[in-house]
Amino acid sequence: MLLSAPFLFLIASAVLAFIPQRLRAPLMLVTPVLALISIIGFGTGNHGVLNILNFELVLYRIDNLSFPFGVIFCIAAFLASLYAWHVRDLTQQVATLGYAGAALGGVFAGDLVTLFIWWEATAITSVFLIFARGTPAAMATGMRYLIIQVLSGVLLLAGLLMHFHDTGSIAFNHLGLQSTGTWLIFIAFGIKCAFPLMHNWLQDAYPAATVTGTVVLSAFTTKMAVYTLARGYAGTEMLVYIGAVMTLFPIFFAEIENDLRRVLAYSLNNQLGFMVVGVGIGTELALNGTVAHAFSHILYKSLLFMSVGAVLYRTGTSKASELGGLYRTMPITMVCCVIGAMAISAFPLFSGFISKSLILDAASKNSYYVVWFCLVVASAGVLSHSGIKIPFFTFFAHDSGKRPAEAPMHMRIAMIITAFLCVFIGVFPGFLYSILPHEVSYKPYTFSHVLTQMQLLCFALLAFVYLMKVGLHPHELRRVNIDSDWVYRKGIPSILPGVAASVIALNTRSREWALKRLERLGIQVARYASPTGPLADGWGVKAMVGAVVVLMFAILLFNLWPNA
Amino acid sequence: MKNDSQKQVSDDSLTPLAKRFLWVESADKVRLAIYILAGLCAVLFILDFVVHRHAYAPNENTPGFYALTGFLAFSFIVLGAGLLRKLIAKPEDYYAPNAVDAEDYPEEGLNREEFAPDEIVENKPGSGS
């Protein structure tokens, strides 16, 4: 079991703390490779079955669904580690490996308890990538992130216990929305998957992480959530609509967002929407699409975060309003960024094209026409914020006058490899299709498919050009935009002090009142009971004679009692 | 090049790769690029009438469906976002000090380096923090 992929990562992250500085970065590169070998080596099946506390745990389940996620997680960990070669901060390094391990563990968990543990572990490990920024704002953001992540965890815990209570099983297979327990689990997954209104942690946290941290963060948590949805809730129709909303609304926010890393976070949210739709449709084709999209998405989103991160690394900012014209001195970064942008925009020959198409096809095949149309619109939207905005405002647009040096060598290598993979998958989809959970008979490169996609994208580009020309395209401004997180960042905090103050005042006042009463009572009691008080000193002869009379009377009285 | 305090880098000292993109500085060449794009769009639009597409969704087969959708969706999103901004945009320090928007990225995590034409080859990885 110690040789399983998650544990390899965990062990490596523990080992990091005890080895010299110069060996750490290489170890971080080696670990994902070993883990990948381990995943392949273990082969499909349930491993590490054990019984703790009446729970039958399946620590390591490799099957068609979890395998591709395992593979891409290892690749992502490798690329992120390479990108972070320069980092000397042990906290980040340990967190990176631990986080990747936890995500792998979650994907390979064969039961809900194990999943819960890894689920929490991803939260605990990943938050350090935010804390590592080391500023008070990062502290606050990290705490928000952690609390939401753990909220997801505790909901999962509550849900799994209820599920266990209902069914007596903790096996993690298809769950469906059948009981309160499964609903709670669904919400738990939904939080990590950034469902609408539960999404804010994503946009809040990713821009706050370190340069390299964001790359790591972008890969795992949400995709693990997609995996769990695919495992537990495939074919849940509600997901189709949730996903459709997810694809649409972040686009608007991304469009006007200034911080490019937050733009990418919104974009990530939008891409998750495609995957969620795929899960919701739940057919073999759709699930294949989800997995494939997750796979390719991890790559191009990493690539985009890497390129923006490289810019941040060199210039100290990732705000669109401060950037522009960087193509001159960072051409390689720029090219990689453009490749990433084209991949996410699903240009033919790029990875996004061959994965997103599966989902769109599944939607229309299953007659979700409205949803399908939403996805088409969203595809145009993806082009707007990720395909155009990111590269255009960073590297072109109006010249900011910044002349930073090209990204460091290791970053460039990491970006180039990632860019290569984006293109490779796009050109040779068979490789990716071969590891998808179900048999793939889909042909992405049909003429009509390429044509329609090119029409969509080119006319969208044309619209962009037109809007730029007539000046209707919004300018990049130094602004933040309110999202629903306003509720817990401004709304509740603004009334909380008042509420707290009144509760405290009530408490204080009632306590004071009670104390005063008690004190008065104490004084009264003391007056009676003190050495000179009547209780202590009132027992002279007269009192006694009186008492004698009373007692005599009392005893005689009982003679007259009816029961006599 | 309005920011004169920054170190001036002449276009000649750029890497070959960067030089390939210098055309974006020229208004003519950009206009040319736009024309090319427009032309491409026209061709794609025409192809719709020529080629029979396989379709599932209603109206999907309507000629120009994707073209129109692309153009209108994009415009709608951009314009809609512009309206949205009027509603929800706030100054950068709105959430300060509990949000990173109002603060600079800490310098110790960065490696600011100006472009130096002479040493196109990067200094070794890891020279950062």
Next chain:
Amino acid sequence: MMDQLPALQVMLPMVAAPLIVIIRHPFWSWLIATLISVCACWVSWLMLQQVVDGSIIRYAIGGWEAPTGIEFYVDRANAGVALLVSGLSSVVLVYAYHSIKRTVDTSKHYLFYAGWLLCLTGLIGMVITGDAFNVFVFLEISSLSTYMLIAFGSDRQALVASFRYLVMGSVGASFILIGIGFLYAATGTLNMVDLAARIPDTESPRAVLVAFSFLTVGLMIKAAVFPLHGWLLNAYHHAPIAVTAFLAGTATKVSLYILVRMFFSIFGDEYSFGYLLLNWVLLPSAIAAFVTMSLVAIYQTDLRRMLAYSSVAQIGYILAGISLATQQGLTAAVVHMFNHGMVKATLFMAVGCVLYRAGHAHIPSLERMMSRMPFTTTAFILSGLGLIGVPLTVGFVSKFTLINALMEKGWWPAVVMILASSVMATAYIGRVVYLMLFREARESSASGEGYQEVPLLMLVPMYALLALGLYFGLFGSQTLGIASGAAESLLGGYQ
């Protein structure tokens, strides 16, 4: 010889008292008193051995059989009380040597010890006699000698206290006499066994009722039952501390014993509690006692007075047990008589040690007693815990039994009150313990530095009694066994 034990029990101290008056030597009178007391104790121990199996000793004085003559009647119930009385007397007498030498003029020592022995005679006589009028006689013997002993107190108020006790005690005694008179009038006998047999079919129930009420109230005065306890406070406070220790352990307990005997053996529990509903008098009185007196004790500034109030409260516990009129309740009452006698005597002895060295028992001045008089303080604390009823002490045994008895009867309000009183007991003992252990001595009382421990002759008896208390705390089943037997005898009436 063994047949004569009851007579010996009474005769020994009675004869020794005049002997001391003749000898007049302080030391010898102490020694004689002590030895006689020890002998009496031994005798009562032997008697207890004889009756513990449930048998009864009936001893006709001078060979005149009852009902004509006077007889001693010894069973499980009173043999234990006699042992308690004579035992405490012995222990306290040993202790009293130094204490009395310090406070009483040497020339009067013989009177003191003679008085003590007379008091002992009276108490033991009250306990073992089987004759109602004899009870009165012995009661007067003990009372009169007690008035004298109290008057030996070192301060002037001792005389006042003694006089007050005399007045109240006389009232009580006359009530008892009146009660006995009515009984005699109604039944024509004074022998208690005979009384018990004749009362149920007497022709003048009114007279019996009047006798009952006079006897009850009279005995309640002597037993210091709330609210008739007025004499006790000053008496305990101002008497020589050895006398206080002795009286606190014995005098009230003996009166309570007589009360119990009267209720259960002479009149019978059917009459006292079934017909007269006496518990409606006793229980309120008991509850009032342990609630108010515990409360008052918290505010006291003199250790002796605090313990005096505590005594009244504890008598309340015993009374509560009696008023239950059940086997369990009586067991609790009897065992608490015994336990409280030991504990309270120990506590007063410890106070005596403090007085011996410090000259006062002012509570706020007791800071850091632990470092000055460690043995005394330890004894005080351990028996104080016993008074509170901390587990593993005798107090716990009696409290457990009492509450258990109350619960079985379903008298919940009484349970609540007992618990409240226990908490108060924690407060008043805890306050003193805290001062003794932790409070730093203030500047003013620093002059009192250089206290030493008291002489060994004071420590040894105190610790003997303490050890006994601790032993019975750990092996409460032994005392409970005897008490349960006693309760059985009492409830069973005279055979």
Next chain:
Amino acid sequence: MNPLWTLLPPLLVIPFIIGFGEARRNLREGSILVAGVVLFLMNVVLWRSTLAGVSQSSGELPILSNFSLQLVVEPMGVVFGLLASFLWVVTTVYSIGYMRGHDEKNQTRFYTCFAIAIAAVMAAAYAGNLLTLFVAYEVITLSTFPLVTHAGHAGAVRAGKIYIGILMSSSIALFLPAMIWVATQAGTLDFMAGGILHDTGISRFSLAVLMGLFVFGIGKAAVMPLHRWLPAAMVAPTPVSALLHAVAVVKTGVFSLLKIVTYTFGIDTVAASGAADWILPFTAFTVIVASVVAFTKDNLKARLAYSTISQLSYIVMAALLATTMSVSGGVMHIVMHAFGKITLFFCAGAILVGAHKDSVSQLDGLGKRMPLTMAAFAIGALGIIGLPPTGGTWSKLLIAGGSLDTGTWFYIGVLMLSTLLNIAYLLPIPLRAFFKPLPQAAQAQSDPYHDAAHAHLDDHEHSSDAPAACRYAIAVTATVTVLLFFFPGPLTDLVALIPWR
């Protein structure tokens, strides 16, 4: 082995403690360590034989006619005995560093009272009946009182009064009558599988009242409103706080409740009668409100104290939910929380000794100076929150799971909410130490309560971390906290042996 033997090491070491005294303190503390190790080994022996199915008991000491003192070994007691004896050793090691580093006075008295308390804890752990448990409970109260007032200043005295006042009066006024009531009803006080009250014909109302008497009479369980002694006791030296708040005192309280629910009431009786239903809201209230209060406390130890109050109510809740799962969880949580919380207290003490800081707001940047301490703090905090990789995960899982069997989902929600609150008040402590920069004017602040700190400010200013002995202790408890996550087996095996019916 006769469980009575376990009382001997802590009692026999007392003459040595007093005999060696201050003059030969190495010998004094060495003897305590020896006693501690012996005691731990004894408990291990009891553990092994319990696993082997051998039941052991001591002779009876009849302090009342029908009721005796008796020690009986059963699985729950073994868990507690092992825990307390192990932590005694660790705490002693820590105390050596702390008490010397802090130049505490009256160390002999400290160690003596400590030993008495441990003996009483052993008696409580192996109590064979309610009476024994009650006796041990009271002895613990009394023996820890001098520890609370150790500092001797006015604040400590006031705190001591609150401490003893609440604990003694609640136990006398409520616990004692409850016990006697049981005796009256059942005629026995023995701990028996399945309880002793089910066939006594006691009414449901009476059961409910009785349960209330126990829960509130056992003031050490600190269910609100009987919690105030716990924060008050914080004036004690940190090893005492660690002992009080992780091992001896508070755990005796909840342990007693678990035992009473399991062996006196019987979980089926409780569940069937609904006797605990009216008390459960109190525990829920305590869980939440104590967490909120903890959030507002800046003083480190005060925050930990309120955290303890909250956590104790987890266990009380677990006991009152009265399902096998929840009670198992409660027993496990005793252990899990003990290790987590003792780690936190050790750290708090180390911060006080090493850096002279006692407030959360002073900790910025301290992580660089005391990395081990703050890392351990983070682990301990995770343990309290119940997140992997700490053992607290398992116990929380079980308690939450057990709450479902009662048919209400309210308590699971309480636990979940509390988890989030725990994060909010515990995690920022290590985080600000690690991730916030040292304040610009890093002048050493000292604690007004500990004047001794002033004199040695300069000596310690250069020391990088807490004294070595403290660090060893911290490392041990933090490691165990993590190990309990990966290897809960020994604990679960024991818990599985608890005879429920």
